[in-house]
Amino acid sequence: MDDPALSHCEAPEAISTDLGWPWPLDPMFQWNANPSAEHCASCAALDAQLHYLSDWDKFGVRPRDGQLFCDGYCRCTLDPVPNETPRGDLDLVPLRDKPPKERLSMPDYETEHRLTLQAAATVQPDGRFEILAITTGAANGWTFTEESLRKSLALWEGVDVFVDHEGFFSSHSVRDLGGVAHSPTWDDLQAGVRLQLDTTGPSGPLIAALGREMLKDGPKPKVGFSADLIFTAQDKKVQDILRIHSLDLVFRPARGGAFLRALNSLKEENMPDTAIHSLHESASEIPAGAADPLAEIRDTVLDAALAGSRLPPPVQSQVRERFTGRSWSSPQLQAEIESARKLISALTGPAAVVGPRVTETFTTEDQLQAALDDLLGAPRNPEHKGLKPHRLTGIRELYHSLTGDFDLHGGYHPERARFATTADFTGLVKNALNKIVVNQWDMLGRAGYNWWQRIVREEDFPSLNGVTGTLVGTVGALPVVAEQGEYTELQVGDSPETGTFVKYGAYVPLTLEMIDRDESRKLAQYPRELASSALRRLSQEVSDVFTDASGTGPTLADGGVLFNATAVTTAGGHANLLTTALSAAQWETVSQAVYKQPQLIKNAAGLYGTGPRLAVRPKFLLVPIDLDLTARQIIYPNWERATNIVTENLQQGSPDDVVVVPEWTDTTDWAAAVDPRIAPAIYVGYRFGRTPEVFIAGDEQSPAVFMNDEHRLKVRFFIAVWVNDFRPLHKSNV
Numbered sequence: 131m132d133d134p135a136l137s138h139c140e141a142p143e144a145i146s147t148d149l150g151w152p153w154p155l156d157p158m159f160q161w162n163a164n165p166s167a168e169h170c171a172s173c174a175a176l177d178a179q180l181h182y183l184s185d186w187d188k189f190g191v192r193p194r195d196g197q198l199f200c201d202g203y204c205r206c207t208l209d210p211v212p213n214e215t216p217r218g219d220l221d222l223v224p225l226r227d228k229p230p231k232e233r234l235s236m237p238d239y240e241t242e243h244r245l246t247l248q249a250a251a252t253v254q255p256d257g258r259f260e261i262l263a264i265t266t267g268a269a270n271g272w273t274f275t276e277e278s279l280r281k282s283l284a285l286w287e288g289v290d291v292f293v294d295h296e297g298f299f300s301s302h303s304v305r306d307l308g309g310v311a312h313s314p315t316w317d318d319l320q321a322g323v324r325l326q327l328d329t330t331g332p333s334g335p336l337i338a339a340l341g342r343e344m345l346k347d348g349p350k351p352k353v354g355f356s357a358d359l360i361f362t363a364q365d366k367k368v369q370d371i372l373r374i375h376s377l378d379l380v381f382r383p384a385r386g387g388a389f390l391r392a393l394n395s396l397k398e399e400n401m402p403d404t405a406i407h408s409l410h411e412s413a414s415e416i417p418a419g420a421a422d423p424l425a426e427i428r429d430t431v432l433d434a435a436l437a438g439s440r441l442p443p444p445v446q447s448q449v450r451e452r453f454t455g456r457s458w459s460s461p462q463l464q465a466e467i468e469s470a471r472k473l474i475s476a477l478t479g480p481a482a483v484v485g486p487r488v489t490e491t492f493t494t495e496d497q498l499q500a501a502l503d504d505l506l507g508a509p510r511n512p513e514h515k516g517l518k519p520h521r522l523t524g525i526r527e528l529y530h531s532l533t534g535d536f537d538l539h540g541g542y543h544p545e546r547a548r549f550a551t552t553a554d555f556t557g558l559v560k561n562a563l564n565k566i567v568v569n570q571w572d573m574l575g576r577a578g579y580n581w582w583q584r585i586v587r588e589e590d591f592p593s594l595n596g597v598t599g600t601l602v603g604t605v606g607a608l609p610v611v612a613e614q615g616e617y618t619e620l621q622v623g624d625s626p627e628t629g630t631f632v633k634y635g636a637y638v639p640l641t642l643e644m645i646d647r648d649e650s651r652k653l654a655q656y657p658r659e660l661a662s663s664a665l666r667r668l669s670q671e672v673s674d675v676f677t678d679a680s681g682t683g684p685t686l687a688d689g690g691v692l693f694n695a696t697a698v699t700t701a702g703g704h705a706n707l708l709t710t711a712l713s714a715a716q717w718e719t720v721s722q723a724v725y726k727q728p729q730l731i732k733n734a735a736g737l738y739g740t741g742p743r744l745a746v747r748p749k750f751l752l753v754p755i756d757l758d759l760t761a762r763q764i765i766y767p768n769w770e771r772a773t774n775i776v777t778e779n780l781q782q783g784s785p786d787d788v789v790v791v792p793e794w795t796d797t798t799d800w801a802a803a804v805d806p807r808i809a810p811a812i813y814v815g816y817r818f819g820r821t822p823e824v825f826i827a828g829d830e831q832s833p834a835v836f837m838n839d840e841h842r843l844k845v846r847f848f849i850a851v852w853v854n855d856f857r858p859l860h861k862s863n864v
Contacts, residue, residue, distance in 0.1 A: 157183045158216065159208045161193075170200035171224050179218030180211060189220045197225045212536075212546070257329030257338040263289075263311065263377055264357050265322030273367045279316075279323055282371035286314035286323055292378045293333040295358055302376065307331030311377055319471055325377075337379055345437045356380045429454070432463065439467045445474065495558075502528060502558050506654040508565040524648035529555055538642040538839070556826040556841065559640075563657040563824045563843065570661035571821050579665050581789050582672035585750055585803040587810040588820065591850075597629040597815050599854040604729045604741055621732050625687050629852030631817055634667050636660075639840040640826075657824060660845040664822040668814070671851040673793035675812055676752070676801055681863040682707070684853060688733050692853055693861040698728055698739035704856045711864050712757055712800045714764045720802050720860045721747045727857040744857050746809055748802035750787055754794040761788045761800070796864075804858035811858040815850035822847040 163169050163177040172191075181189075186208065191197050193206040263286060266276050291309040292302050309329040317324040329338045344350055358375040361368050432453055436446045449466055501519040503510045505528075510517075522528055530536055532555045534546030542554075575583070591597065601624060611617055638656050675683055675692065683692030690702025697703045706723070710716050729741035753761045765787050789803075803811065825844045853859075 158211050158214060159183055159186055160211045161218075162207050162209055164205035170198060170204065172198040173200060173204050173206050175223040176206070176218075176220075179220065179223075180214060181216050181218065181220065185216070185220065189223075191223075191225065199224065199226060257309070257334055257341075259327045259329070259338075259341045261311070261325050261327050261355060262317065262320055263314075263323040263325050263355055265320060267321075272363060275368060276321060278361070278368045278371060282374070283314045283316060283323065285371060285374045286325055286377075287312055289325075289374050289377045291327060291329075291337065291355075292376050293336060294380055295356065295378050305332045308333035308337040308379065319468065340379065347437075347443060351381070353379065353381055435463055435467060439471070441467065441470055442474065445470050498528070498532070499558055499561060502562050503565065505650055506562050506566065508562040508654075509569055525559075525650045525653055526645050526648045528558070529645050532558075538646060559653075559841075560824055560826045563826075566654065566657040567661040567664075567824055567845075568821050570658045571665055574662060574665050579669050579792065581791060582669055582812075582814070584789055585752070585806060586672060586812040586814045587806045588814050588816065590816050590820070591631075594631045594817055594848065597631070597813075597850055597852065599627045599629060599813055599852055601625040601627065601730055601855050604731060621734070621737055625730055625733060625855070627687050627852055627854050629813065629815060629850040631815065631848050631850045633846065633848050634664065635822075635844060635846040636663070637842045637844040639838070640843055641838075641840040643839070656843055660822060660824065660843075664845065664847045667847070668849060668851075670793055671849065672812060672814070673791055675851065675853055676791070676799075676861060677794070677796075681796075681799060681861065683861070686853060686856060690856075692856055692859070693863075701733070701735075701738060703738070706856055706860045708860075708862045709864060710862055711798060712753070712760055712764070712862070716862070717751065717764050717802075720862070724748045724802060724804065724858065724860050729857070730855075744804075744809060746804050746858070748858070748860065749805040750789050750803045752789045752791055752794075752801040752803060754797055754799070755790050755792075756797040757800060758788065758790050798864035800862050800864075802860040806858075809855070809858040811853060811855050813850075813852055813854050815852075817848035817850075818846070 158180060159182075160178065160180040161173075161176040163173045169177065186192075193204060193208060198204060264274065264279060266274055266279060268274075289311045290302075290307065291311055292306040293308050294306060308331050309327050311325040311327050313326045315324050316322075327337075327341075329335070329341075340353060344353065355377050356379075357377050359371055360373045360375075361371045363369055432450065436450060439446065439449075441449070449470060452466065453463060496514055497517060497519040500510055500514040500517040501522045502508075503514070504519075505522045505525070531548035534543035534548075536546065574580070609618055638660070640653060640656075644652065678684055679691060682694065685691050686702075688702045690696065690704055692704070693707040694702070694704050695707045696705065698705045706727070708716075708720065710719075725743065725745060725747050727744040728739045729744055731737045731741045751761045751765060806812070822845045825846065827842045827844070
C-alpha cells in the first residue's frame with residue numbers, strides 16, 4: 131500500500147515498534163481530517179474520534195474508503211496515539227448505503243464477536259445466586275478486618291464479575307464477562323460481604339453451571355470468588371479498601387469468596403419472594419384430606435435452601451425431617467438454618483472453615499520480582515515459588531512498563547507507566563542481581579574457591595574500626611600454695627594482633643542502549659562476574675598470608691614474621707618453617723611439630739615458649755594443584771594403590787582435608803593448618819555482610835544517567851584478614 135495511514139492499520143506490529151511498545155497491546159488510533167479541505171458528512175463525523183485498532187477493524191472503514199460520502203477523495207489519516215481514553219461513537223457515522231444506527235444489523239458486520247455479545251445479553255433463567263465475596267481473616271500476611279470490609283460495602287454495588295483474573299500484562303476481555311454483583315450486605319455469621327449475582331455476558335452460562343455444581347453435595351473443585359482490589363494497610367493490617375476492580379471466579383481464590391445459594395427456585399414460577407409467606411398463611415383454608423398445592427413448591431425451596439446452607443449432611447437431614455410435610459414460612463426456615471450454623475460453629479470453633487481456604491496472595495511487586503528473577507536466572511524468593519507471572523520478553527519491557535520512559539531520557543513518567551506500584555526498576559533489578567551474586571558465590575565455593583573457609587574463623591563486626599584480635603595467655607599449671615602461705619600472681623599476658631578493614635569494589639554500566647537492545651543475558655552475566663571477582667579477591671587475601679615476604683608471611687605483634695625457624699624460647703621465634711619436600715615422613719614431622727608447639731603465657735623474657743603443649747595435630751594439608759595427588763596419597767593411603775588412575779580415585783570421594791590453593795604458583799611449597807574450630811589462626815572479618823553488595827544508581831537525577839545515559843551497577847565489599855596466632859600453622863618453603 132502507498133498510503134502510510136493504511137499501512138499502519140494493516141500492520142499493527144509496525145505500530146508497536148514505532149511507539150516503542152514491547153508488549154502486544156491493542157494500539158489506539160485517531161482519525162484526523164485534513165484541516166485545509168472541506169469534509170464530507172462521513173469525515174466530519176469521524177474527525178478526532180479515537181479508538182482501539184480492534185474497534186477500527188470492526189468499523190471496517192479507512193481513509194479514502196469508497197463507503198465515505200467523499201468517495202475516497204479525502205486526505206484524512208489514521209494516526210497512532212498512545213495512552214489516551216477512547217472518544218467518539220462510530221455508530222453515529224453516516225456512510226453510503228449504511229445510515230447511522232442501522233449498520234449494526236447489516237450482515238457483513240455480524241462478526242462472531244458481535245453475535246456472542248448479543249447472545250449473552252439475556253440473563254440465564256437459573257443464573258441468579260447469592261455469593262460470599264470476601265471474609266475477614268489473614269491472607270498471606272495481609273489481615274482483612276471486619277471494620278475495613280464493612281466500610282467497603284458501598285464499593286461492591288455493581289461490581290463486574292469475570293472468569294479468571296486479568297493477565298499480568300493484559301486487561302480483562304469482554305469474553306470473560308460473566309455477571310454483575312449487587313445488593314451488598316454484611317453477613318454476621320460468615321463475617322463477610324454477601325452479594326447477589328446476576329450472571330450475564332459471554333461467560334455467564336459458565337459461571338451459572340459452576341454455581342449449580344458447587345451447591346451440590348459431594349467433592350468440589352477449589353473454585354471460588356477472588357476480588358481484584360486496591361487497599362491501604364498499616365503493619366500488614368488492611369485499613370481502607372479504595373477500589374474494587376472486579377470480582378473474579380478463579381481456581382484457588384485468595385480470600386473468601388464462595389457460592390452460598392441459588393436465588394431462582396421460585397423465579398421460574400414468576401412468584402415474588404414475599405408470596406411464599408402469604409400462601410403459607412392461607413394453608414389453613416385447604417380442606418382436610420385435600421392435597422396441598424404448595425407442597426411441591428415448599429420441597430423445592432427447602433432443597434435449595436439446604437443446598438446453599440453449607441451445613442453438614444447429617445444436620446441437613448435433621449432440618450429436612452423437621453420441615454417436610456409441614457406448613458412453614460420462609461423466615462422460619464432461615465431461622466432454623468441460622469440456628470444450626472451457630473450450633474456447629476460453637477462446637478467446631480476454629481476448625482470450621484466457610485468457603486475455600488486462603489492459599490496465597492501476591493502483590494504486583496511480587497509478580498514483577500518473580501518475572502525478573504526468571505528472566506535473569508536469579509533464584510526466586512521462597513514465598514514466590516507458587517507464582518505464575520507473565521514471562522518478560524526482555525529487560526526493555528520491564529523498564530518501559532515501570533518508568534514509562536519510552537524515549538530513554540532516564541526519567542519516570544507515571545502517566546505512561548504500565549504499573550502503578552511502589553516497586554521501581556532499579557530496586558527490582560538490584561534485588562535480582564544480589565540474589566545472583568549470592569548464588570554465584572555458592573557455586574564458585576563448591577567449585578573450590580571457598581578453600582579458605584576450611585582454615586579460617588569468620589566474624590561479623592558492627593563498625594569499620596580496626597580489629598584487635600587479642601590472644602590471651604594461658605596458665606601452664608597452678609602453683610602450690612603452702613599452708614598459711616601467700617598466693618602468687620599468675621603470669622598471664624596477651625598478644626594483640628590487629629586487622630584493618632579494606633574496601634573493595636567497582637562498577638559496571640547498564641546503558642540505555644543496552645536496555646533498548648534488550649541485552650538481558652549480558653545484564654544477567656554482570657553480577658556473576660562481580661561475585662567471581664569478589665570471591666577471588668578474598669581467596670587472594672588469605673593466600674597472601676602464606677606467600678607474602680617471600681613465603682614467610684606478615685610480621686606479628688611479637689616482632690617475628692609468621693613463618694620462621696627461630697626457637698620459640700626466643701622473642702619472635704615461631705619454629706614453624708622448614709625447607710623439606712612433601713612426603714609421608716615429612717608430614718608426620720610437621721604434625722608432631724605443631725602438636726608440640728607451646729601455648730602462649732606471656733611475651734616476656736623467661737616466659738617465651740614455656741607454656742603447655744598445644745596438643746593438637748594439623749587437620750588440613752595445603753598444597754598447590756601440582757601436589758594434590760601426592761597429598762591425597764599421603765593422607766589417604768588407599769590412593770597410593772591407584773597412583774595413575776585419578777578418575778577412579780575421585781569417584782571414591784574427594785575428602786576436604788587436602789586443600790588446593792588456586793593462587794599458589796610455586797609447585798613445591800606446602801603448609802599445614804589446625805582445625806580453626808579448635809585453634810584458630812587466621813581470621814576473616816566482615817562488615818555489611820559476607821557476600822558483596824550490589825547497588826544501582828539510575829534515575830533522572832543521577833549524574834551518570836544525565837552525562838552518560840547509563841545506570842551504574844556498583845559492587846562493594848568490606849573485609850579484614852589477619853593472623854591471630856602462629857602456633858596452628860606450619861609452612862615448608864622448598
